[in-house]
Amino acid sequence: YARYGVEFCGNTTIPDDAKMARFVKEYVSADDQCDLAKGLWSLYQAHVGAAQSMSFSERDQLLLIQGLYVGLEEQTRLQSFINESLPGYMVQWCRFWPTRNVTKCREFLNKIATELIVHLFIGSHRLNTDEDVPSGMHNGSNFSLFLTKLANPEAYALMAAMLNQTTLQLKNTAASDWNILAQRMRFISAVFWVFQDHEDLNCYLFSAEQDLLIRTDQSDKLDPQSWFQICDRDCCAANGRWDGLN
Template identity: 25%
Template sequence: MSRTDAEVREPGGGVPPVVGEVEEIAAHADIVVRNLRITHCYHRLARALAARTGGAANWCTFAVWASKQVGQTIRQEDLVRAVERLLKSSPEVAAGVDLVVRGVRRAVPRQTLDHAHSVVRQAVVATARLDDVSAAAARGNLKVFEEIAREFARFLAEFGEVSTGRDGRIREFCDALRPGEPPEGQRYLRQAFARYHRAMTTRDEKRRAELLFLANIEVGLHEQTRLQPEIAGALEAPVVDPRELEQRLFDLLLPGNRVVRWLRLVLLTVLGRRAAVRIASEQLADQARRVVREAVTRHLMTLSLPGGEVLDLSTDLPATFPPLLTELADPELLELLRIVDPTPDSVAGTAARDWADLLGRMHYIADMFRCHAVRADLLDPPFTAEQVDALQAGRRPDGVL
């Protein structure tokens, strides 16, 4: 086996995924397992293309870690904990919780009253519609994968073996993509794959680095434009409906069968506290909505990379440009950067203050692509061999995901 073939193959003898496998993964019914398989598939695509382009990062390289981060949102692991932390630390929410507890105090059993504040916060988390955030993240993860991963698989199947003199074939490949602007058109993908092809055949390292960087931005711009509805949906999902919150509060704070709960509610009414509880629930719902949205926004604006590095996308990118990309020369690259990068040749101002702002996201993403273009550990496997075996069997793996 040649060195190039060895680099393309994964540890364990795997080969780059083909279009049929991408389609099979996209059709998987379990959204958790599907996300994990998507992440692993991106890894295989990233390694295959990197082996043909000098080991540098491509769009799939970054998609691995973005998809892995999305998996945490889909599984709601860190998100629930983040919401709980912010609810507990917010003075406004604490005051609202205390108001609710005072309202129901006389109708609540003593053993329940002892931990009533915790129960109220639990009710807030339960009514925050984090399932809607998870569903929006899963939709976006699938939407991007079933379109873009399919084209990377098609590209590698067609051009996996590096050879020159195939300009006609790359034109045919790109012509199969839709013309026009995103979200429906695929102009940026057409341009990006033509550049990936040139990066596979050029011997000029500087030229290759700039071609890859430009292609990565073009795929990223297409992806982020397509994702705009899902990102907005995830940010807008937390509602905390006051009526739903009030009902959940009564379910948790007034234990017993239906008759007992009804009697306790009658007692609240007789004591003149039922209206006070409703008002307190409405105020708490307003306060909690703000806090939960803040938690969701922070969660969506976090990206974990290999080695335990965690990027906070609301702060300027803590990195520098590699030598090959310190000074840029490609005119088409410079033209696109004028659109997406308002602070040329600097990571200053890359902080994305509003993740729903497309160009704000692209500013951070473009500089992240540039800074980490030759970072070798981004090609490390996102999962262990045992976890991959479980995924290939269609099961959710054990261990940290």
């Protein structure tokens, strides 16, 4: 992503597909088919399309596709580390299990670990991964105005595959065992869908006065208690929030 920014975000002219193809081949994947490559292509399409009168809904669906592919790539790479960290995959935890079937022990311990320690903090929200992703997070609506309907066939198909659903909804998105990749992606994909364009994640972290001090290399004059603000509803209300219009 950092390299993408260097290559594409400082351009004064719209880049072409050939440049993106060279970028992916050099920095990501020679065959252009890995999940990370697919995600970056979706980012590029949203980026370039935004300069060519693409609608907000079309752009946001491409960004959602990007998040799903890159999230899958990341979680796949993390799988072995998660296997080693959750209690059910530490043999010593199961040595006192009453039967020789340690698979049941692992499932039991991973379920307990998922319930007790695997929580996600997003903006002012705490999400328990063993519960369905909450509904009504956008002032009573489940999703932003631009993602209420996934009209992009790839976005719909990819979300359906991640949620393992034919009718897309937030029900049955909870994970009982965070060690299982399919369960993690089911929950994470729903989180991406809900929180993309959410006001808690698209507002200014700093006031106009703070921003001016930072930009003019005077951050030492900031009140130490206000150096970092959690971007919650009050922060958004005070400092302005992105509304999809500019």
